[in-house]
Structure formats: C-alpha cells, structure tokens
Amino acid sequence: MKFRVGDTASFSKTITEADLVLFAGVSGDTNPLHLDAEYAKATRFGARIAHGMLTASLISAVLGTRLPGPGGIYLSQTLQFLKPVFVGDTITATVTITAVHPERPVLTLKTLCTNAQGERVVEGEARVLYEPSERGKGGSKA
Template sequence: MKFKVGDSAHYSQTIGEAQIAQFIGAVGDTNPLHVDAEYAKQTRFGARIAQGILVAGLISTAIGTKLPGTGAIYLGQSLKFLKPTYLGDTITATVTVKAIRADKPILTLETVCTNQRGERVLEGEASVLYEGPEEDV
C-alpha cells in the first residue's frame, strides 16, 4: 500500500450562506440556530452556527479527494463536536493515518476540523476501505 502511518492531508473551506443553504436543500435541517439570526442571537452561541454534520462533511471531502483519495469507501466515523462553527469561519479538515490493516486495504484515520484560529471544532476517527488502483493497494 502506498500509505504509511503519519501521512496526512487537509481540505479547507469557508462556511457561508451558500454552504448552509445547500446543506438545508440536501438534508432539510432548518433548525433556527442555523437560519434565524434573531433566534440564534438569544442562544448561548450569540449568532447563527453551521450544522455540525455540514462541518464534518469536510472530512469526507479530505478522505475522498486527498487521503486516501479516489476509491476511498467509508466504513465508519466517530465524531465529537467541541466548538460551534460560525458563518464566516474557515474550517480545515485534517486526516492522518493512524493504522493500516495488514490483511486488507483498510486505513484508520484521525479526523480533526479546526477553525481559522487553530481551535478544534470537532475530532474523531474514521475507518476507510481503499479501493484505488491495484498498484496502490
């Protein structure tokens, strides 16, 4: 396999109105924390926040396009949400190889999303089957 423990990749995106609207269109999550500024202002967050799963989706992009990339198939993902993501935050999803199964092309990845201040907004672990080109396996 072309991967080794410690390999890492990143994907970044700024979360704005378009991302929120597209996510709502795709899954229907219209919680007022995400869409109603007046409501959100009255909560502990003080402003609208992005859906946690929208932010976690950036991990999927890092896995599917960067590491391991084309041919990656999610087997599982744990998530722990640590801080809110506000509209305008730039989130960087980082995936790092923690383990590689010797008998199958399965990677265990540490998954972390940080904001532009370097604060972790979520963390977890993914298990990914790699079905890439035969020479990579």
C-alpha cells in the same frame, strides 16, 4: 499507492451563508439555529452556527479527494463536536493515518477540523476502505 502511518492530508473551506442554506435543503435540517438570525441571537451562541454535519462533511472531502483519495469508501466515523462554527469561519479538515491494516485494504485515520485560530471544532476517528489497484488512483480506466 503505499499508505503509511503518519501520512496526512487537509482541505480548507470558508463557511458561507449559501453553505448553510444549501446544506439545510439537502439534509432537511432546518433548525432555526442555523437559518434564523433573530432566533440564533437569543441562544448561547449569539449568532447562527453551521450544522455540525456540514462541518464534519469537510472530513469526507479529504477522504474522497486526497487521502486515500478517489475510490475510498467510508466504513465508519466517530465525531465529537467541540466548538461552534459560524458563517465566515475558515475550517481546515485534516486526516492522519493511524493504522494500515495488513490483511485488508482498510485505513484507520484520526480526523480533525480546526478553525483559523487553530481551535479544534470537531475531532474523531474514521475507517476507510481503499482500492489497492490502479483504478482507485483517480481517473477512469474505461
């Protein structure tokens, strides 16, 4: 597949109670801000919020399944957390190619997560190594 500056792909997901609990279990981040409604009610957010890295993981979903897709390997990611994400929020992660490196199979991408109101909740930049052969296009060549 030939990648071009400006190519874009997205993935959307509604954040659920189960997502917070499962992410806490996998990551070990059991901060009561994410899991305890009474605790979270007394914070600046007034309610539980999703883990920042849970929200950012939606970017990984785009990179691994859509652009560049299967076979893509994260090299780096910068992140800025701009707004909280609450249970029930639908988040859309979008990646856009900003550079295709001419001498190696590496893409630089603008990464962005927005809520249903179009507000930016996470933004940053990723570098991804992609498989230039047919093997990187999904499916197995066993």
